[in-house]
Amino acid sequence: MIQFKQDIASSAEKKPLSLAQRRKRDNRRRSLVRVGIQIVFFLFAPSLFTSAFTGLKQAFTAIGGGAPLEFSGFACVFVMLCLFTVVFGRFFCGFACSFGALGDFVYFLRTKVEKKTKKKLPRLPKKLAGGLACLPFLILTAVVVLCAVGIYGSLSGWSPWDVFSMLTTLNLRLGRYLVGVGLLAGIVVGMALEPRFFCRFFCPLGAVFRLLPMLPWSVLKRDTDACIKGCSACTASCPVSHRLGTEENAGNCIRCDKCIGVCPKQNIKTVGRKQPAVALLLTVGKAAILFLLAFLLHAVRFF
Amino acid sequence: MKANRQWMLRLPCVILLIAFCAAYQTQAKAWQRQSEENRAAAAEVEAYNANILAMQAQLAQEREAETAAVQKYADGSYTASAMGFGGQIEVRVTVRQDRMEEISVLKHDGEDAVYFEEATAVIDRILAAQSVEVDAVAGATFSSTGILEAVRSALSQAEEGT
Numbered sequence: 016m017i018q019f020k021q022d023i024a025s026s027a028e029k030k031p032l033s034l035a036q037r038r039k040r041d042n043r044r045r046s047l048v049r050v051g052i053q054i055v056f057f058l059f060a061p062s063l064f065t066s067a068f069t070g071l072k073q074a075f076t077a078i079g080g081g082a083p084l085e086f087s088g089f090a091c092v093f094v095m096l097c098l099f100t101v102v103f104g105r106f107f108c109g110f111a112c113s114f115g116a117l118g119d120f121v122y123f124l125r126t127k128v129e130k131k132t133k134k135k136l137p138r139l140p141k142k143l144a145g146g147l148a149c150l151p152f153l154i155l156t157a158v159v160v161l162c163a164v165g166i167y168g169s170l171s172g173w174s175p176w177d178v179f180s181m182l183t184t185l186n187l188r189l190g191r192y193l194v195g196v197g198l199l200a201g202i203v204v205g206m207a208l209e210p211r212f213f214c215r216f217f218c219p220l221g222a223v224f225r226l227l228p229m230l231p232w233s234v235l236k237r238d239t240d241a242c243i244k245g246c247s248a249c250t251a252s253c254p255v256s257h258r259l260g261t262e263e264n265a266g267n268c269i270r271c272d273k274c275i276g277v278c279p280k281q282n283i284k285t286v287g288r289k290q291p292a293v294a295l296l297l298t299v300g301k302a303a304i305l306f307l308l309a310f311l312l313h314a315v316r317f318f
Numbered sequence: 319m320k321a322n323r324q325w326m327l328r329l330p331c332v333i334l335l336i337a338f339c340a341a342y343q344t345q346a347k348a349w350q351r352q353s354e355e356n357r358a359a360a361a362e363v364e365a366y367n368a369n370i371l372a373m374q375a376q377l378a379q380e381r382e383a384e385t386a387a388v389q390k391y392a393d394g395s396y397t398a399s400a401m402g403f404g405g406q407i408e409v410r411v412t413v414r415q416d417r418m419e420e421i422s423v424l425k426h427d428g429e430d431a432v433y434f435e436e437a438t439a440v441i442d443r444i445l446a447a448q449s450v451e452v453d454a455v456a457g458a459t460f461s462s463t464g465i466l467e468a469v470r471s472a473l474s475q476a477e478e479g480t
């Protein structure tokens with residue numbers, strides 16, 4: 016916040032900043048806005064993720080039992096998030112999901128520790144990470160099948176998501192949930208190993224989002240031919256190691272927009288790439304729309 | 319370019335999926351109607367049987383007229399609370415002539431609204447069954463179990479009241 020004020024002050028003085036300084040400032044603003052949005056959603060709508068996932072599970076439980084689909088509050092949250100993702104890309108994942116925000120936070124702590132101790136902590140081998148990337152689809156399939164045959168309910172003590180959502184309401188009666196607590200602890204450790212560990216290797220809801228037909232204009236584009244030879248700065252900065260503009264599934268990108276400010280050639284095409292203020296405004300606008308939708312579906316709480 | 323291609327590949331898939339859901343929905347509704355009709359027919363038979371049983375019971379009761387009818391619950395309204403998802407849930411149960419007439423939730427501060435709305439379905443189940451031995455609402459287990467427990471403890475007050 017203090018940094019931000021200084022930024023404003025210095026721009027008021029109209030001292031011309033060098034290009035590098037300006038980019039540094041823009042990047043700082045961008046991450047401030049992102050963290051701010053993440054905190055707001057974490058505090059006021061932490062259950063969006065679990066609600067949507069419950070909606071999906073309910074649908075498959077119904078189908079397995081031959082019962083009609085119900086338009087419960089959970090199903091509405093799920094459909095809303097899917098539509099939002101189709102229109103804006105995975106903005107929900109990048110900015111609003113409480114589980115994703117937790118991952119970002121844990122990894123942020125890791126980088127702090129690295130800086131303090133001046134030691135590099137281990138990361139997963141690249142090959143392994145690449146192979147694990149299809150795990151979410153397996154988990155999604157498993158959950159869906161277990162719901163459809165009707166035994167998911169008896170495994171409820173296993174779900175790390177339930178444990179997490181209980182913790183966000185400060186509910187500490189976790190006796191029935193020992194397996195879930197163990198899994199959650201393991202996931203948190205993993206989050207310190209890799210950025211967005213859960214999103215990339217486990218999240219079944221993310222797997223659904225990855226398969227959605229996002230509108231072409233909501234997908235980040237990169238003209239690989241115009242890239243600096245040998246450069247891969249954007250992929251290196253990407254929490255999900257996404258290679259923009261290649262054959263890789265564009266749905267893997269969680270629209271965290273971290274790569275945009277990194278490219279030395281401004282080669283990642285998005286609205287407002289040349290006017291950072293416009294881009295920030297758009298980000299805040301999207302967050303506001305999502306928050307409003309969540310509010311309308313009663314998924315927002317004010318303590 | 320690639321994004322366009324991806325979109326055009328996936329759009330038909332999603333349309334197919336939605337069409338499937340719609341088709342499934344009509345089919346499932348038909349099944350539901352069918353099973354409801356079956357259940358209604360079964361209920362008719364059961365009601366007939368119950369009628370006869372009741373008549374027999376009445377005869378038996380008249381025979382042992384010496385055993386006076388005892389009320390299980392004292393009439394009145396009882397308030398009790400239990401732990402829900404994120405806090406205490408307080409309910410008021412109105413009992414008249416051994417029947418739960420009305421259950422209202424007085425307080426549910428700790429619940430997330432979307433969960434809580436789902437959980438209130440359990441109240442209808444309790445009233446329909448006139449018993450707290452009903453299933454909790456799937457997906458909102460904690461909130462609905464909280465309501466159940468609160469009603470249970472209200473009823474035990476009613477029992478003590480007799």
Ligand code: SF4
Pocket residue numbers: 064107108109112113114115116213214215218219220221222
């Ligand atoms: S991938 Fe899953 S956990 Fe990660 S941000 Fe998206 S919904 Fe949340």
Ligand code: SF4
Pocket residue numbers: 235249252253254255256257259267268269270271272273274275
């Ligand atoms: S490609 Fe860019 S916007 Fe997408 S996830 Fe990676 S860093 Fe974020």
Ligand code: SF4
Pocket residue numbers: 237241242243246247248249250277278279280281282283
């Ligand atoms: S950072 Fe820019 S120049 Fe480098 S690979 Fe990414 S898009 Fe190309």
